Amino acid sequence: MNKREVQASVKDERLVQKRRDQMIKGAVALFKQKGFHRTTTREIAKAAGFSIGTLYEYIRTKEDVLYLVCDSIYDHVSERLQQDLALKKGTLDSLKLGIANFFQVMDEMQAEVLVMYQEVKSLSKDALPYVLKKEMEMVGMFENLLSRCVENGELHLSKKQVAMIAHNIFVQGQMWGFRRWALRKLFTLEEYIELQTELLLSGISAEVSATGTVPKSE
Amino acid sequence: MNKREVQASVKDERLVQKRRDQMIKGAVALFKQKGFHRTTTREIAKAAGFSIGTLYEYIRTKEDVLYLVCDSIYDHVSERLQQDLALKKGTLDSLKLGIANFFQVMDEMQAEVLVMYQEVKSLSKDALPYVLKKEMEMVGMFENLLSRCVENGELHLSKKQVAMIAHNIFVQGQMWGFRRWALRKLFTLEEYIELQTELLLSGISAEVSATGTVPKSE
Amino acid sequence: MNKREVQASVKDERLVQKRRDQMIKGAVALFKQKGFHRTTTREIAKAAGFSIGTLYEYIRTKEDVLYLVCDSIYDHVSERLQQDLALKKGTLDSLKLGIANFFQVMDEMQAEVLVMYQEVKSLSKDALPYVLKKEMEMVGMFENLLSRCVENGELHLSKKQVAMIAHNIFVQGQMWGFRRWALRKLFTLEEYIELQTELLLSGISAEVSATGTVPKSE
Amino acid sequence: MNKREVQASVKDERLVQKRRDQMIKGAVALFKQKGFHRTTTREIAKAAGFSIGTLYEYIRTKEDVLYLVCDSIYDHVSERLQQDLALKKGTLDSLKLGIANFFQVMDEMQAEVLVMYQEVKSLSKDALPYVLKKEMEMVGMFENLLSRCVENGELHLSKKQVAMIAHNIFVQGQMWGFRRWALRKLFTLEEYIELQTELLLSGISAEVSATGTVPKSE
DNA sequence: CATGAATGAGCCTTCATTCAT
DNA sequence: GATGAATGAAGGCTCATTCAT
Structure with a gap:
């Protein structure tokens, strides 16, 4: 079920x-x-x-409230993302857009995400899987986006790399919510999105990669 | 104090x-x-x-126990890292080593990190700053490593990029602890270290330079 | 309030x-x-x-119970007395009656009075004033009775004497409650009332007028 | 014992x-x-x-401390009084002096008396009698003083009156200690002594003593 | 359906007392 | 004789949950 x-x-x-x-x-x-x-x-x-x-x-029980809350939050986030992403084709641009949208949702639903993030562990062994499943679905959405880019030939990544990056994107999204006490001092949401996207796509060291086109921002 | x-x-x-x-x-x-x-x-x-x-x-009070736990965990992790990193000079290799060490510590202290991660928010307004400060110090250690690489000319990064990457490394370390229910199915610790390091250094696609075409949020 | x-x-x-x-x-x-x-x-x-x-x-809090108890006792006693005394005019007879009634109430509510008497000091600084105020009101009732006798010309007393006697009556009333372990062996309630009234009104020795030769302390 | x-x-x-x-x-x-x-x-x-x-x-046990405290207080008060009174002969003046001395001791040992007064009831059934006995002894001292005045012919009092008055004196002494929150606003110790002695000896109205309607019990 | 009074298991914390050193 | 760490019974209070109205 x-x-x-x-x-x-x-x-x-x-x-x-x-x-x-x-x-x-x-x-x-x-x-x-x-x-x-x-x-x-x-x-x-x-x-x-x-x-x-x-x-x-x-x-x-009281725990039902928590489950309902978590469930509802995931539904909202999920829905928001699906709206934006479902139609897109698997291009790098749609990936960037997907990431930007996700971070934006995380920003808007900051309160909810924070709550859910801190309280899932309080769910009983009974309810936890349902919520975790939702999370996997969301990570799956990014895996999908990435995979399609790979299929398109726009990216060259192994299965494991795809999985890893999807997790990274997801966690970086949450990070904007639950580490905002530190991040807000350093970046605006726009800067955060831009920086993370940039780092994700180009890596930090030109010498190591082939092209060396790392932007010297600022 | x-x-x-x-x-x-x-x-x-x-x-x-x-x-x-x-x-x-x-x-x-x-x-x-x-x-x-x-x-x-x-x-x-x-x-x-x-x-x-x-x-x-x-x-x-009961909360004192939580504070003691959090404090002790940070101390241990901090100490472990300082041991490994303090001596190294600022080369890319020492950065890689630092990351690997950090992830390894996160793996070893998985239980503790998980706990701390999920419960800090239960600390009173009184104790929280002390713990948050510790966290900033640890992020600072990676900033340091990175900065030294920049000084050495081994990396070309802006101040903001350094800060962002340090946070990313830190969160990815924690991620191995608190998302292991998902990650362990996909990677061994060694694979995780290798993959994350690789992605960090080279980005996901050499061909794609940072075009700056990141969608601006509305 | x-x-x-x-x-x-x-x-x-x-x-x-x-x-x-x-x-x-x-x-x-x-x-x-x-x-x-x-x-x-x-x-x-x-x-x-x-x-x-x-x-x-x-x-x-538990202390609320004590406050409620004290408050209720004073209310009962107060009410009982007011009923009896309110109507009376300021004659010596009504004073005697007032005293007798008061002692009687103290006898009837012996348990309550004892409790209140021994436990008021356990009230917090917060609640104490309210209870003490009630006590002053009751003393005030006797001052009133006495003052009216003075106005009527039935008694010749200074302000200070009135205050002192009111206190004495009040304490003697309580005394019947909290020293009953000793007094009951010597007197019935009726005897107690009679003796105290008598001593109050006539002094212990008619022959000895107030000579003022009381030794001044140091 | x-x-x-x-x-x-x-x-x-x-x-x-x-x-x-x-x-x-x-x-x-x-x-x-x-x-x-x-x-x-x-x-x-x-x-x-x-x-x-x-x-x-x-x-x-902790209660032993309370017993020791109560015992010691009574001993001190008792001793102080005995010193002053033992030698005196049974004259009205020595009675007045006795009262004045007692009130003075009560003033000096206010803290101790207050403590004892409020806490005796916390003594176990085991220790209480010993303390109560002490109290009876002190009341007895005033009975003694009074009786000697009666023997001397300086006062005309029945046995019961003597007992009653002794109790009154004793309670008025304590009253100065435990009702000082009210009394101190009205009287100095000297005034208190003077007023109480005066009222004790002369009654509140000499004229009333004439009526003879007061039953001379016994 | 809605209400809110009643319930009692269970939690955090204190403190008198003991006993090994 | 002196010390103070260890003990655990017991106390005040909370709160999830139920059920009669």
Whole structure:
């Protein structure tokens, strides 16, 4: 199965979705502020705009909230990326665009990503795989982009290199979110995107590569 | 000040160090398994080999344990790296060696790094800066290595590029620790080191010089 | 403000009052038996007839219970006295009646008064003033009674004498409560009231007028 | 027996006395500040100038400290009074002097008296009688003074009146200590002594004493 | 469906007391 | 005799979860 169902006592599917959206929105704000463990179910209910009793009509345990939050975040990010990338053909330019878009999404959803990033480990062994699977899918999207460039002959990379780079891109995206305390002092988002793309494509040492066309920026 | 002192009731400094080492060792194992919040102080005491009362002779609050753990990890990693790197001159080879060493340490201290990585955010506003400072120092070590290569003329990099790359190396090191669930399926440590070094130095495509055509975010 | 509000999580004011009444009743019995410090919150909850969790729905800290107890005792005593005294005109007879009533209340509420008397000092600096204020009000009631007798010409007393006597009456009332281990062996309540009133009004020796030959300390 | 023995592991009687004096002195200061229950044995040991281990060489339980403190206070007060009163003959003047002296002692030993007064109830059922007995002895001293005045024909009082007045004097003495928060605003010690003595001897209204409606019990 | 009062397991921390050195 | 590290029972308080209304 692709989703881990979170049981609700309420039948009306539309209502369930509505309530859960309220819940997720409130929870993200709280988790961001104090983390999952320091947030109480009462606080979540209040932030969501209903009572603790009602909260438990739509979830079974507190952990369900975390799962719902993580799930929702991945869905949003995933969706955002798929929109942008799905159509593109496998050119280097579309890869660059893909990376730039991803970093941009990471910037926009900074709060959510940070939350998810710090709290996934709190998911039970039960829910974790579903979330990890989502992550693999996203890495897979970059693998796809890269592979198509390889197929096109625009890049020459081994399978392993493709996998490695996809991971690197993904982690660098997250890095912009969870290391912003350090990075923001050094770069704007635009600079970050440009620098990372540049480094990714050309490497740091001209002598080592064949061409030596490393730009002396600044 | 460079350290945030954790108060102990016991006077004998040697004993304090010994007990805290026991404590940290036990705590790391537990935190790795269930995280900071799900670990109880009693469990920590037990894992350390003494009673809950004794635990509190060496710390003031549960959070002190976390701080001690984080502090100790950074110290160990830092020390390990300094040993390896301090003597080297600023050649490309010493850079490669530095990276390889760092990744290796990250592999050896995988458990600790994972823990620290996931739990720093649980540190109070009081202790966090001390830990973050340590992290900056470690990034600084790579900046140093890189700068020396630039001075030597072995690399041609701007200040910002140096900073960016240092961060990338650092995060890739951590990545080996906290994404091992994915990476281990694909690479051995040796492959990981080799691949990342290669990518770092040569970029993914010699043919593509940095055109500066990176899409500007809206 | 006249009251220090004790925060409750439960909204229903009627319920709050009911539960707190249960709580106070149970707490008085326990405090009387073992004192505030030796009584646990769990015991209070049990004596009140609900769980520890419920107890904390109606208070914030254990000290709140003590404050509630003290506050309630003063309220009861105060109310009892005001009923009896408010209407009376300022005659000697009404003074005598006031004293007798007060001593009687002290006898009836012996347990409560004892508790309050022994435990006020455990109140935090925060709550103490509110309780002390209540005590001053009660002393004030006797000052009032006395003053009216003075105005009526039934007594000839200076301001300071009025204040002193009011204090004496008040303390003698409490004395019946907290020294009963000694007094009960010597007097019945009726005898106590009669003797104290008599001594108050006539002095111990008519022959000896106030000579002012009291030895001046140093 | 007149004393409840507090067991000590140390044999040297002189040392035991010395250590206990240190202990009592430190404890009184602490109890005064924070009460018996909020004072830890460690604090007592520290205030006494030795280690917790040493403390327990001279007592068996924390309560022993309280008993020692109470016992010592009574001894001091008792001794002070006996010195002053023992020699006097039973005249009204010596009564007045006795009262004045007592109030003065209560003022000087205010801290100690306050402590004892608030903490006796914390004594176990085992130790309480010994302390209460001391208190009765002190009340007895005033009964004595009064009785001798009666024998001398300087006062005309029944047995019960004598007992009552002795209690009143005693409580008024304590009152100066434990109600000073209120009394100090109104009176100096000298005024207090003078006023109380005056009221005691003459009653509040000589005119009233004429009515004879006061039952001469016994 | 919604509410919120009730529950109690469980957590962090303190502190009186012991005992090996 | 003195010391202080070790112990663990016990206390105050929180909070996820339930259920009657």
